[in-house]
Amino acid sequence: MNANVDFVIPAPETVRGPEHVHSALLNERFGQLANAAPLASFCKSFLDPVVVVVVLYALAIPFDIAWNGYLLIWAALAFLLSAQLLDGTFLFVPGVTRPLMGLGRFVAGWLCVIGFLWLIGRLSGLNDYFYPPFLLAWEIGAPLVLIGMHALFRAVLLYPSRSASVRKAVIIGANQAGQALAARIRDNPQLGLDFAGYFDDRTLERLEGITSDELLGRLSSLAEHIQMHNIQQIYISLPMTSQPRVLSLLEDLKDSTASIYFLPDFFVCDLIQARFDHVGGIPVVSVCESPFVGTASLVKRVSDIVLALLILALIWPLMLAVAIAVKVTSPGPVLFKQRRYGADGESILVYKFRSMTVMEDGDKVVQARKNDQRLTPIGAFIRRTSLDELPQFINVLQGKMSIVGPRPHANAHNEMYRKLIRGYMIRHKVKPGITGWAQVNGYRGETDTIDKMQKRIEFDLEYLRNWSLWLDLKIVLQTAFSTLRDKNAY
Template identity: 50%
Template structure:
């Protein structure tokens, strides 16, 4: 019986450096608190060591020590800061359980908890700058080649060239096939250096450090033959599966029972990212609701006075993972449609009341959805939810339409601030909206959410496509 094969993650020098820097930051924060408030130096040092161990345990949960190459420094620094924030309750609990916080004044604890993330993010930012400068000067770089001349290979080289912090220098392509079969290589990307046999020789001569194979997965025998030959070299070899040319939503590697698998469609908000986004929803959602409460009371009175019917209108929509939720709105029409036939509002729609027209134009009718946000059914930013009947209609004619439900629907979204707010009376408009929704999921960051929220206010003030 063959033993289970696993993909191992080894600690690199870079990861070890990060762990040492983070531990230094935690200890420095504790000693800084001791310096500011006085007290026994050894006790503060012991507390700092215990907090360092707790922080590293929490960091395994948040994925802080993943490979951050090619990922924005903003996301790395936010992850570090929120990992510390997430670790604080555990540190406090440990302190009280061990009765070691008796000597810790509240002022000292506050100084420690505030200073640590500043030192931690500062050290990480400094390391990133140092590595970038080293690689620009030619240090800590590696030479790589690509086997296969095809579109996947071109995309790979472009992606690596757009990530200079990886420290990879491209040599060229190797392929046994003539240009008549592979097509020409764009000049700005690179050139063909030779055949696979020549690559083997170059690898044996240590002229190549890393090799990426981009042949289609159906060429299994061909790939196996190349791997057998490369086994006589010391080059690092990687296979780039051609299924990556398909639409992937936050793909990541994991393993099931020791077998490596890659996610194709996945919710991007896992680990610390999900914690950060939910924290933003709760903090800003509560703030917005408190500020809007007087206005919402006035709107409720106006809606009730303007026409017969309920103040609120609830409609069934698809939420996270396609689960049905009830979305709240102020009633803006003389009807409350939530059945198999829901007609989208159009310009000068006779069903819209006078008060409703103003609410729709200013998007004030959406304010009750803040309750959906606080309940965890929606997010402040995400793909706007459609009526269920429209979901069932478009999922049949737009490929990948249901992928927009891999995240919570939002009060506003990227599509709404890019001109796709309001009626989608043509298939082209819906295609444009879905394309931006999926782009939001692929490119999500905390900064993108904040940017969309600011742009939403400007879009609402212009009243574009709202009726």
């Protein structure tokens, strides 16, 4: 009988590679064998938003609210915002004895959902069509129902009954990925797995962190061992370069009924929004993808438009004053337009209030420095306070930029740094932003050394790995508080 072969990707919290392999990304994006990940992911992306909408419509009955188009619009907005802002896995954190440890994040996410709905409703007049006590009842009732539902799932579904059979498991390859998986199996008895040990062709002296009791033998003895000891689960944790050994193992195991899982060695990769997908029914693994696909793309665009319109409505007098000041203090146009890389490397024109006497946009662009002689009389001030960036909210409405994202560099700088910094161009998988994760972490202004640009890119890629609407809001708020005291911009 042919063995069943599946793919499993571990989510090691303790494994550290050259760049720490970003275990949080693996936990969130690939799911966790030791954590009923499909259920947690399903709740976060679909079930929780559905429950939010169901509670809304259920409460409409006792409050005598009509199921009309206005309620449908509110429900659609609530669904999209809940799917992005709610941390629906707060009761499914692996290996944690306090299941409500993420409750604060869940509550904060729900408050953001309410805040966005109120803002949209206020600007559009949608709030006027609903009875305030009805909305208040929904705002309180929906999160309570979600908490109760998650508690029920944890009690009933996450843990198998005591009478459930325990399956014996072995891991082929005592490497980082294999050891991380073994630790998860040991720490999560609810899986119903009994870790028996490793098979590896290396001697015990070459295996760091492995005891003699854990090493069961060489790969050649695997087939005989699983027959004698009734092994039901086999996890192959060998490097991608070991294809001949893997094929040989699968051939030896054809006479076994054990389930076989392959752990791709993604510790050699820098994962960006990695996840499983299908192309025409064929399973594929994405190791580098934009976070803005599907519903996330719509949520990102809607949030950009809403925030940009709101901010422009508030700052237009300030923009008018800056434009006049630029015009009267130095000859030349008010706006400076420079070609930058947009999403997927597409060339776009980015608007800024002119702060210099030059209009560099060629193959060589010199970054602004402290006491730069090219600055106009008010150039240093508007750069330090980021007032020169305000016209970029127009770029946001055009769809060329986002409010939050990797800051765009001049094309000349992109062509230079892409040859010097590994992974530099990955930041261009998304629209550039007016502000970004690197900027609020202190990497703003001149990058006069490769190390400074390297750190900026690291923060940009971290943003791509961990994007959420909650993170965008956090960056916007940090930008507002940090702009005036930022000493790196000139």
